[in-house]
Amino acid sequence: MKFGFPELPYEINALEPFISGKTLKYHHEKYHQVYVENLNRLIMGTKFENKDLETIIKVAEGAIFNNAALAWNHSFYFSELKTGNNQILKGTFARVIKRNFGSVRFFKEMFTGSAVSLLGSGWIWLILNQKGSMEIIHESNAGNPLRRGLIPLLTCDVWEHAYYLDYKNRRSDYLEAFWKLINWELIEKRYDDAGKESKGS
Ligand code: MN
DSSP: OOOOOOOOSSOTTTTTTTSOHHHHHHIIIIIIHHHHHHHHHHHTTSTTTTOOHHHHHHHOOHHHHHHHHHHHHHHHHHHTBOSSSOOOOOHHHHHHHHHHHSOHHHHHHHHHHHHHHOOSSEEEEEEEOTTSOEEEEEEETTOOGGGGTOEEEEEEEOSGGGTHHHHTTOHHHHHHHHHTTBOHHHHHHHHHHHHHHHHHO
16 A cells, blocks of 8 residues: 555645644654655565554554654644634533543643653653543654554654744743644544444444
8 A cells, every 4th residue: 555645735835833834844754754665665575465554553564654653643633623723622522521631721731731841752642541541642753652552642753853943942831832833623533433443443
């Protein structure tokens, strides 16, 4: 299976002033695209050639795993952001977050705290575990929770390339910006779909 390179679901400067068009273009074309191209090249002639992306993430090792996970993670990250300033977490899904974390504020603090304390490159995830409870976890480098049987709902890319042009080394400022861009309706949909899937299986 040759993997396509997904276009961004918004204009290149749609996330300004929180994430600049320059950062987004660089991130999408110099990182995401390269991971997809590497993956397509690496799987040629291997047992992964005709596998879907999630299967590759679950079983591959080394460079094939790294590029597959980074291709997936970036699609997941870019698709969950939304133009229009200050997306607010409210309604039914805010109540779900409150049930899992105590309050939306505490959830945000935990998520940001996890991002700030992660040493080096990686990803912060809101996931659903096998018991159907939410957790915030971090993964270094190309890490992806699918590999551990967890269901990803939200991710923040905390590799420096995601924010350095806009925020230099100030990862917590980037997190504040990221928070204003999250498309909560989509995260809620991911959560609802995960519930349907687990009931169906
Ligand atoms: Mn990235």
